[in-house]
Amino acid sequence: MSHAHLVSNLHEGLLxxxxGDHGGLGTILAHRVYRADGARGPIAFVDLVVLPPRTSIGLHRHADDEETYVILSGRGRMTxxxxxxxxxEGDVIPNRAYGEHGLANDSDAELRLLVFEVGPLGDVR
Known part of the structure; x- marks a missing residue:
């Protein structure tokens, strides 16, 4: 199944x-566009996520880090x-450390977002 039409500026092989991400419904698409492996700094990763219609990321928590969701296109329902x-589109939603969160796309169009995960600021040197 080709997904190139979902994210036109990315090669389909990257997705x-x-x-069932975090116990969600359906199959979403994701691509990690940056990771600071082994580097000291607050950014853990930046993911591009595409939720096709009727899919979701289930409720979950992250310990000792924060996430920020940036909605690029589409509509959804966040918990x-x-x-x-x-x-x-255009919404920016911060999530605190240990915060429970999830996202659903109940529409007939795809939902695209960036997810930035920021690690503990105390680790920056």
């Missing part, structure tokens, strides 16, 4: 399928610490 709200 990987992730089934953050028990509160549900709509998200759409």
């Amino acid at each position: 990987r399928e992730v089934s 953050l610490d028990g509160e549900e709200f709509d998200v759409r």
Whole structure:
């Protein structure tokens, strides 16, 4: 199955399928576009995530780091610490360390987002 049409500026071979991410529904697509392996600094990774229609990233938590979601296109429904709200293109949603969060795409169009994970700032030297 070709996914090149989903993210036109990325080679389709870069996207990987992730089934039931964090217990979610359906198969999403993800590509890690940066990782500071072994480097000291606050950025752990930046992922491009594509949620096709009727897919979701299930509720989950991350210890000792924070994530920021940037909605690039589409619409969805986010859960953050028990509160549900709509998200759409241009929204920036921060998530604190240990915060419970998840994201669903209940629409008929794909939802694209960037996820930045920021590690503990105390590790920066």
